[in-house]
Amino acid sequence: MILESGTGVWDALVFTASFLTIFITVFVASRLLFNTSYKKGSQQEPFLAGNRMPEDFHLWASNLYWGFTKALKRYYAVITPEHTGNINTYMSWFVLVTAILMILLGVTV
Amino acid sequence: MIDVFLANAPILAIAIPLLAAFATPVVSMARHNLKNWFALAAVLLSTIAILTIAFQVYTVGPVTYTLGSVDPGIVLPSGYAVPVRIVLNIDAMSVFMAVIASIISLVSVVYSLSFFKKKEHSMEKYYTLLLLMTAGMYGLVFTGDLFNLFVFLEILSIASCGLIAFWVHKGEASEAAFKYLVVSAVAALLLLVAIALLYGQYNALNIATIASMIQFGLIEKVALALMIAAFAMKSGSVPMHMWVPDAYSEAPTPITLMLISATLISMYALFRILFTLFGVTISTSLIAWAIIILGVLSMFIGVTMAIVQKDINRLIAYHSVSQIGYMLLGVGVGLAVLTDPVAMATYGTKALTGGLFHMVNYALYKGLLFLAAGAVIHQVGTRNLNEMGGLAHKMPITTAFFMLGALAIAGIPPLNGFASKFLIYESVYLFNPLLAIIAMVVSILTLASFVKVFHSVFMGPNLTKNKHVKEVPFSMIFGMGILVGLILLFSLFPDVIVSGMVEPATQALLNQPQYITTIMGVPV
Numbered sequence A: 001m002i003l004e005s006g007t008g009v010w011d012a013l014v015f016t017a018s019f020l021t022i023f024i025t026v027f028v029a030s031r032l033l034f035n036t037s038y039k040k041g042s043q044q045e046p047f048l049a050g051n052r053m054p055e056d057f058h059l060w061a062s063n064l065y066w067g068f069t070k071a072l073k074r075y076y077a078v079i080t081p082e083h084t085g086n087i088n089t090y091m092s093w094f095v096l097v098t099a100i101l102m103i104l105l106g107v108t109v
Numbered sequence B: 001m002i003d004v005f006l007a008n009a010p011i012l013a014i015a016i017p018l019l020a021a022f023a024t025p026v027v028s029m030a031r032h033n034l035k036n037w038f039a040l041a042a043v044l045l046s047t048i049a050i051l052t053i054a055f056q057v058y059t060v061g062p063v064t065y066t067l068g069s070v071d072p073g074i075v076l077p078s079g080y081a082v083p084v085r086i087v088l089n090i091d092a093m094s095v096f097m098a099v100i101a102s103i104i105s106l107v108s109v110v111y112s113l114s115f116f117k118k119k120e121h122s123m124e125k126y127y128t129l130l131l132l133m134t135a136g137m138y139g140l141v142f143t144g145d146l147f148n149l150f151v152f153l154e155i156l157s158i159a160s161c162g163l164i165a166f167w168v169h170k171g172e173a174s175e176a177a178f179k180y181l182v183v184s185a186v187a188a189l190l191l192l193v194a195i196a197l198l199y200g201q202y203n204a205l206n207i208a209t210i211a212s213m214i215q216f217g218l219i220e221k222v223a224l225a226l227m228i229a230a231f232a233m234k235s236g237s238v239p240m241h242m243w244v245p246d247a248y249s250e251a252p253t254p255i256t257l258m259l260i261s262a263t264l265i266s267m268y269a270l271f272r273i274l275f276t277l278f279g280v281t282i283s284t285s286l287i288a289w290a291i292i293i294l295g296v297l298s299m300f301i302g303v304t305m306a307i308v309q310k311d312i313n314r315l316i317a318y319h320s321v322s323q324i325g326y327m328l329l330g331v332g333v334g335l336a337v338l339t340d341p342v343a344m345a346t347y348g349t350k351a352l353t354g355g356l357f358h359m360v361n362y363a364l365y366k367g368l369l370f371l372a373a374g375a376v377i378h379q380v381g382t383r384n385l386n387e388m389g390g391l392a393h394k395m396p397i398t399t400a401f402f403m404l405g406a407l408a409i410a411g412i413p414p415l416n417g418f419a420s421k422f423l424i425y426e427s428v429y430l431f432n433p434l435l436a437i438i439a440m441v442v443s444i445l446t447l448a449s450f451v452k453v454f455h456s457v458f459m460g461p462n463l464t465k466n467k468h469v470k471e472v473p474f475s476m477i478f479g480m481g482i483l484v485g486l487i488l489l490f491s492l493f494p495d496v497i498v499s500g501m502v503e504p505a506t507q508a509l510l511n512q513p514q515y516i517t518t519i520m521g522v523p524v
Helices: A012-033 A066-071 A073-082 A087-104 B002-007 B009-030 B034-059 B092-115 B123-142 B146-164 B171-202 B207-213 B218-235 B243-250 B253-281 B286-307 B312-336 B341-380 B396-409 B416-431 B433-458 B474-492 B494-510 B512-520
Strands: B063-066 B087-090
Touching: A012 B474, A066 A073, A073 B286, A087 B171, A087 B218, A087 B286, B002 B009, B002 B034, B009 B034, B009 B063, B009 B087, B009 B123, B034 B063, B034 B092, B034 B123, B034 B494, B087 B092, B087 B123, B087 B512, B092 B123, B092 B253, B092 B341, B092 B474, B092 B494, B123 B146, B123 B253, B146 B171, B146 B207, B146 B243, B146 B253, B171 B207, B171 B218, B171 B243, B207 B253, B207 B512, B218 B253, B218 B286, B243 B253, B243 B312, B253 B312, B253 B341, B253 B494, B253 B512, B286 B312, B286 B433, B312 B341, B312 B416, B312 B433, B341 B396, B341 B416, B341 B474, B341 B494, B396 B416, B396 B433, B396 B474, B416 B433, B416 B474, B416 B494, B474 B494, B494 B512
Parallel strands: none
Antiparallel strands: B063 B087
């Protein structure tokens, strides 16, 4: 049941058994060792800067990875405008790739 | 009856969905709901035919089927040196792709049963086109004839166009279908030019016949360049990938699944041209490097474009582009060392196996992700990630399925995405460490991107506006469940899948002489 890459091996069953053993052990230990006295509806509700969380408070998709996109701003400034949605752009890239392949293959007139 | 079915399974696998496609509107006239079950029965029957052929190929060897011949097993009529009829030449690579296509077709039809509203218009046309896509895919992977390959590609493309524009009342769907139509038409036209060049040069259309004579002169180089460009565009490789997010996001979800399969079939055609038609006659490694560079660009640009998307379907579609890159990378490395027996034995075969294994894994987890996203859109009514949240409260099964697909695509062990990426990483590292490192970085970015999707769609509080939302109907769950079962199977027993299906496919691709002798016979 071992997948060999030529330089390494991968045994999914051993990994899964090990993972499940560790997971169950940690889960049981956390239940036994840590305080689980949380009661829903009590004064243990989450709060934000001293205020109760507003209803429907959610970290929306646009809030995520702004740092990543800001760090790669110059990359995105080049790559995003190329995705014009215009079929002429699509075809231009196709013609360019075909031409490069012809050059690589040494097609000469 | 069973003997006739077994003896004619190769053509029945194509003919059943093809004939059923045109029978569906007639069946629909008899009873409105019958078309759903008729389409399901047709796909099931053709899947049985595919499995029958797979059994023959894996136990006996390549299968040939000559159309129009009294005995379909006779490829060369007496007195002829080359085949004059249309021949289906089915080896382990063809069967490997046909099995993928049959799984996807089956899941698409099952999912479609509940996906559409009961009074959705034109459902008979929907199933007609879906069955035509299925027939096109089977025909394309089974044919041993270049012109037939073009014909089946056209059947596949035109049926796909119709289905992308299925919700024609939405302007975006029509626009996406138009773009796909232009892309497909241009690709098909160039393929036809390439086939015409080869026909003019060798007076033959049979792949094995041409492969037995092929040189690497000017005409062949032009034909090769045109074919690579055409199939790379149809595969959705960067920088010719821009149609992918348009088409994938606008098509009905079960059709997006079929488009994934169609993309893989185009990639199959590319590999068939490179390895079986040309093989070692490609005297330059620059073409292999071109494939590798297309793969690396696809991986990186696909994933970085995915991260910034706010439409769930477009985000997953850009990840498709990224995953296509892994396959091109693995197969490109295999192609680069094709003429070097030592490198091929050390890592080339494993890279190729990794690339092919990734194709089937990709079909499974990407299909699951699109179906789960489709289930969410079906219930919430929007594709905008900024308008979703907390759906794990309402759709726990879909949430679990989506998480499984997300972990698999990110290559998290022990899931199947990891098993194929493991083969690619390790073999590509021996070829060029930088390429393997880029592949790993892309995997990390994939995980980051799906953390964003999972958090914004499923985590967080139970939003007030989603109060009406509930879990999707059973047939949609069942459709996703088939893919989940296969993902778990492929995850826990990757070695069985690799040794049973993928390595024979790799050997079939590498063994060009066997493909030729299956048709042309052993040279005297």
